[in-house]
Amino acid sequence: MKSTVSILIFLGLLSSCNIKDPFNSSIDRGDREPYSSGGGYSTFTLVTEFQSRIETYDSCESLQQDLEQRLDNVNRYYDEFVPWWETGETSSSGSQASQSSQVEEDVSEVSTNEDSITNVQEQGIDEADFVKRNAFHIYVLRQNKIEVIDRNSLAVIGQISVAGDDSNTDYYWRAMNAITNRSMFAHDQRLTVISQSQEDVIVEVFETTAGEVPTRILERRTQGSLIDSRYKNGFLFLATQDNVAVTIEYDPERSWWQHWELVSEQFADGTFRGVPCEQVLKSPANDWPGAITRLASIGVNQTVGAIPVQEVMATGALANDIYMGPSSIILHGYNSMTPYLYWARSRLMQTPITEISYDSNTGALSPKGRAILNGYIPKGQWSFKELSDGTISVATGTWGPLEVPEGSEINVSQNLEVGQNHLWLLKAEDGVHKILGSVINFGKPREDIRAVRYIDDKAYIVTFEKTDPLYTINLADRLAPRVEDALEIPGFSMYMHPIGEQYLVGVGFEAIDQGSFSLFQGIKVSLFDISTGKSVPTDRKVFGDRGSFSDVTGNHHAFFFNAEDQSFAVPMTTLGYADTNNSPREYGQELTFSGAIVFGIEAGLLVEKARISHDDLITSKCAANSRGRWWTQGGDSLDINRMFVHDNKVISVSRFGLKVHDPVSYDVSQVTFFTANDELCGGY
Numbered sequence: 001m002k003s004t005v006s007i008l009i010f011l012g013l014l015s016s017c018n019i020k021d022p023f024n025s026s027i028d029r030g031d032r033e034p035y036s037s038g039g040g041y042s043t044f045t046l047v048t049e050f051q052s053r054i055e056t057y058d059s060c061e062s063l064q065q066d067l068e069q070r071l072d073n074v075n076r077y078y079d080e081f082v083p084w085w086e087t088g089e090t091s092s093s094g095s096q097a098s099q100s101s102q103v104e105e106d107v108s109e110v111s112t113n114e115d116s117i118t119n120v121q122e123q124g125i126d127e128a129d130f131v132k133r134n135a136f137h138i139y140v141l142r143q144n145k146i147e148v149i150d151r152n153s154l155a156v157i158g159q160i161s162v163a164g165d166d167s168n169t170d171y172y173w174r175a176m177n178a179i180t181n182r183s184m185f186a187h188d189q190r191l192t193v194i195s196q197s198q199e200d201v202i203v204e205v206f207e208t209t210a211g212e213v214p215t216r217i218l219e220r221r222t223q224g225s226l227i228d229s230r231y232k233n234g235f236l237f238l239a240t241q242d243n244v245a246v247t248i249e250y251d252p253e254r255s256w257w258q259h260w261e262l263v264s265e266q267f268a269d270g271t272f273r274g275v276p277c278e279q280v281l282k283s284p285a286n287d288w289p290g291a292i293t294r295l296a297s298i299g300v301n302q303t304v305g306a307i308p309v310q311e312v313m314a315t316g317a318l319a320n321d322i323y324m325g326p327s328s329i330i331l332h333g334y335n336s337m338t339p340y341l342y343w344a345r346s347r348l349m350q351t352p353i354t355e356i357s358y359d360s361n362t363g364a365l366s367p368k369g370r371a372i373l374n375g376y377i378p379k380g381q382w383s384f385k386e387l388s389d390g391t392i393s394v395a396t397g398t399w400g401p402l403e404v405p406e407g408s409e410i411n412v413s414q415n416l417e418v419g420q421n422h423l424w425l426l427k428a429e430d431g432v433h434k435i436l437g438s439v440i441n442f443g444k445p446r447e448d449i450r451a452v453r454y455i456d457d458k459a460y461i462v463t464f465e466k467t468d469p470l471y472t473i474n475l476a477d478r479l480a481p482r483v484e485d486a487l488e489i490p491g492f493s494m495y496m497h498p499i500g501e502q503y504l505v506g507v508g509f510e511a512i513d514q515g516s517f518s519l520f521q522g523i524k525v526s527l528f529d530i531s532t533g534k535s536v537p538t539d540r541k542v543f544g545d546r547g548s549f550s551d552v553t554g555n556h557h558a559f560f561f562n563a564e565d566q567s568f569a570v571p572m573t574t575l576g577y578a579d580t581n582n583s584p585r586e587y588g589q590e591l592t593f594s595g596a597i598v599f600g601i602e603a604g605l606l607v608e609k610a611r612i613s614h615d616d617l618i619t620s621k622c623a624a625n626s627r628g629r630w631w632t633q634g635g636d637s638l639d640i641n642r643m644f645v646h647d648n649k650v651i652s653v654s655r656f657g658l659k660v661h662d663p664v665s666y667d668v669s670q671v672t673f674f675t676a677n678d679e680l681c682g683g684y
Contacts, residue, residue, distance in 0.1 A: 042081040046073065049286045050350055054370040054431040060267050060277035067244065070288045071260050078258045116187075117644035119497075119559050121381060125324050126231040128183035128194060129557050131642040131653050136210045138646075139186055140674065142655055146184070146193070147674050148213050154651075154660060154672050158213035163195040163202040185231040185300075192236055192300045194229055201226045201240045205300050220309070222294060223273075228321040228381075230329075234301035235363040237329060239322050242273070242292045260288075275313045281367055283314075284352040293331060295322075295356060297363035312356060312365050325386025328368060329356045332377050332384075350374055353394060355428055369428025371435070374402055378421075378449035382556075385454035391436065391478050392426040395452050395461060401441045411437050413480040419443030421463055425478050436478045442471055442486075451506065453496035460504060460535065464492035470506075470528065470535050485534040491524045491542075494553035500566050502531040503538075503601060507552045507559065507570055510542045512584045519584045522548045523572050525599065527606050538604035543597070544574025547587035551636050558636075560596070560643035562650070562663065567609060571596040571640045594639035596652060598666060610666035614639050617656035617673065622681035638681070 057063040116126045117133050130141040137157075138149040146160040162182060185192045191206040191214050200221040206214035224242030231237070245263035266273050272280055275294070283289035293314045314331065323330040331354040355368040375396030377383045383395040398420045404412050422440045426433040443449075447463040454460075459473040459481075470493075472485040490513075493506030506526040511518035522544035529536040550572040551558035560569040572595075575588030595613030599606050615623075618638050642653045649669070650661040660670040 042077045044073070044076045044080045046286060050284050050352070050372040051282070052284070052370055052372045052432050054354065054367050055282045056367065057277050057280050057282065060270060060272060063272055063277045063280055064262070064264075064267060066282070067262050071246070071262055074260050074288050075258075078256070081256050083256050117642075117646070119557050119561065121323075121556070122325060124232060124326075126185055126187070127557070128185055128229045128231075129642070130183060131644070132184050132186035132191070133644070133646070134186035134191065134208060135189055136208050137186070137191075137214070138651075138658075139184060139191060140653060140658070141182055141184055141193070142674065144182070145675070146191075149658070149672065150211065154658070154670060156672060156674065157211065159675065160193075160206065160214060162193045162204060163197065163219070183229070185229075185236065187231065187234075188301060190301050192231070194226060194238070196226050199223060201238070203236065203238065203298065203300075218300075220298070222296070224292070224294070227293065230322070230324040231300075232324070233360045234299060235360070236298040236300045237322075237324060237358070238294075238296045238298060239331065240294045240296075242294065243290050244292060245273075272313065275311045279312050281312065281314045281354070284370060284372060295329065295331065295365060297358065297365060299363055310363065310365060312367065314354060321380045323381040323384035323386075325384075325392075327357055327360075327390065328386055328392070329358060329365075330354070330384050330392065331356065351376055351396065353392075353426070353433065355392060355426075355433065367431070369426075369431055369433045371424075371426050371433030373422075373424055374398060375422060379452045382452045383449075385459070387425075387457065387475065387478075389478070390427065392428075392433070393454065393459060393475060394424045394426060395449060395459070396422050396424065397448050398422070404440070410435050411479065412440055413437040414439045414442075414482050416440070416442040416483065418445055419447060419463070420445070421447070421449050421461070423459060423461070423473055423481060425475065425481055427478075437481045439473055439481050439483060442473075442483055443469060450508065451493045451496050453498070453504065455498050455504075455530070458530075458533075460496055460530070462493045462496070462506065462508075464511075472530075472533070472535050474533075487535055487537060489526065489537055489540065491521070491526075491540075493524070493526060495556050495559060497556075497559055497561060497568065498530075499561070499568060499601060502529060504528045504530045504535065505568060505599075507550060509553070519546065521546050521584060522574065523550050523553075523570070525570060525606060527601065527604070529604060539606045541606055541608075543572060544592060545576050545582075545588035546584060548572065548574040549637070551641055555636075558641060562645055564645070564663070565600070567598055567600045569596045569598045569612075569643050571637060571643075573637045573639060594637060596640040596643060612640065612652055612659070612661060612666050612668075614652065614654040614656060614659065617654060617671075619656070619676070619681070622656075 118127055118129045120127045132139045137151055140147040144162055146162060147156055148158045148160060150157050182193065182195045189208050191208055193204045195202040200223055203220045204216055205218040207217050208214040222240050224240045227239040227241050229236060229238045245266050247261045247263060249259040251257045270276060294311055296309055296311045298309055332351055350372050353371045353373055357366045357368045373394060373396050375398040378395065378397040385393045387393060400420055401418060404410060419441045421443045422438065424438045425436040427436055443463040449461060450464045451462040457474065457476040459475060461471045461473065463469050469486055469488050471483055473481055474484045475481045491508060491510040493508035496504055496506045498504055508524050510521040510524040512521055522542045524540060524542050526540040527538050529538050550570055552570055558571050574593045576590050576592040577588055578590055594615055595611060597608060598610040600609045622638055640652045640654050644651055650663050652659045652661060657671060657673040659668050661668055
């Protein structure tokens with residue numbers, strides 16, 4: 001019988017730990033001047049320390065004692081805090097931080113996943129989306145309704161109402177966030193919907209039958225907010241975020257003073273917030289770790305009845321997403337609610353990486369290892385790859401080159417000295433990730449990572465400041481990864497996808513050099529030949545002017561690849577100018593195209609095969625909502641958002657309906673309208 005397993009990961013360590021920093025070893029750890037926040041200062045500070053070994057608590061008593069010890073440090077900070085009006089300082093004290101009380105700071109493979117129609121990162125591991133298909137139906141999630149479409153006739157047979165919260169009514173916000181708080185998986189005879197209310201993450205499981213609207217058979221709620229999810233072999237792997245519960249006492253006569261107390265009701269029956277205390281991982285830092293991450297595996301394909309849940313919990317963890325490979329799940333990110341930690345400028349930033357292994361047959365979760373890496377994670381899940389031997393590759397970025405002191409324990413295979421981007425190869429040993437090899441400081445000064453793609457033992461990484469360098473890093477020798485090739489072209493890619501074994505396509509933005517910076521322009525589609533081990537640019541096309549956008553640059557699920565004929569499609573909305581006398585700073589004002597452009601490859605050149613659109617399905621009210629976007633803005637267009645192959649046809653989907661296309665000519669043979677709803681101008 002399949003079960004549900006989860007891990008509660010507590011990312012905080014005992015404040016007495018003193019961990020050697022392999023980088024920047026000259027950091028002064030002695031006594032400091034009182035830390036000033038601009039609103040005053042406290043004589044109590046701690047230098048940030050990290051613990052790389054992954055450890056669990058042996059009892060609820062030790063967990064509670066550790067949390068209370070950390071809270072004592074918080075209270076000491078406030079007890080010793082002196083407001084600026086009693087120090088003779090001004091509220092904006094020179095080089096000190098402003099009144100915000102800030103501390104000194106520094107400025108895979110192509111998936112053929114089961115019956116999944118979603119473009120995912122790892123083969124066999126599904127990712128939640130708002131268009132799914134199982135044995136009987138196609139499902140399109142639109143706000144709190146799911147359109148249920150018969151798999152054979154492609155007619156809508158009904159709707160499902162699902163849980164969740166639609167309290168955010170801001171029109172523009174909803175337009176930029178078409179999937180605000182819901183997503184789903186569909187496999188075999190089950191449909192699983194994940195929703196977000198104001199307080200809980202809600203998992204609903206539906207039983208499906210041919211020709212009938214699915215029936216809800218299970219609902220499970222977890223306090224907190226959704227981080228990310230995956231599905232494999234009948235198990236839903238769910239990562240959620242919550243906070244350690246505390247009460248805070250205030251003094252009306254001393255507005256700066258606070259006193260924090262741990263809420264004891266979190267501990268009951270040998271658990272912390274419902275998770276066995278022995279499955280809680282210690283935080284990696286000597287702080288007050290305010291955030292909690294739960295990682296759970298849930299056997300959603302189990303026969304009707306109680307579905308057991310196993311969990312692991314981590315405090316201190318804050319992540320926007322997770323990476324899931326063939327045998328491990330990676331949690332990354334760090335959150336501290338502590339006012340007293342001192343971040344030395346030369347430390348830049350450090351990110352804990354926690355690896356949890358999983359059993360795809362039972363859903364069992366086991367802490368495996370942790371690393372503390374210099375830098376931040378620039379591309380979320382795409383920064384990671386579990387290689388064939390279990391080695392974990394990670395790409396990070398910093399705000400300047402890393403300095404490696406002599407005698408460092410870090411194996412630096414290649415140091416390109418001037419950049420601020422890095423790649424690490426990690427292997428867990430006895431709860432700690434050993435750095436097998438690394439390439440550090442690649443890229444030009446001030447260039448940051450915009451796209452990452454792993455193919456076999458190669459990492460393809462795009463960096464950008466004014467041009468688009470594409471680095472090819474060979475990972476075959478785990479002890480000595482090396483940059484094999486680097487090229488530069490205008491603009492930059494935000495997403496890369498392999499086309500067969502010969503080509504790599506990039507989707508991003510064109511850019512115009514302005515001297516000390518570049519201005520992003522229209523959507524750029526680039527083609528590279530990678531068959532020789534190097535990345536040889538063979539073609540590039542630019543669509544629209546500044547303000548044009550593609551769903552693909554913010555969500556890889558929007559990219560469509562047809563393995564049958566090696567064609568691909570990029571949904572996009574292009575904007576143009578009314579005349580030719582325009583500054584590159586100006587956004588295009590005229591809508592020139594919305595829909596998807598289908599490409600083929602002939603002799604190393606991009607060939608436009610078809611342009612398809614749902615502009616005839618968009619209501620007049622919604623059509624007026626098209627506008628230019630900044631290059632980092634996410635959200636989904638009003639036109640085509642997803643495409644997939646179905647019964648030797650190609651289906652395109654928007655929030656207003658679906659169309660059936662011939663896979664060669666892309667002529668439309670059928671249109672299915674969804675229930676009319678002008679509110680969908682703001683989101684699915």
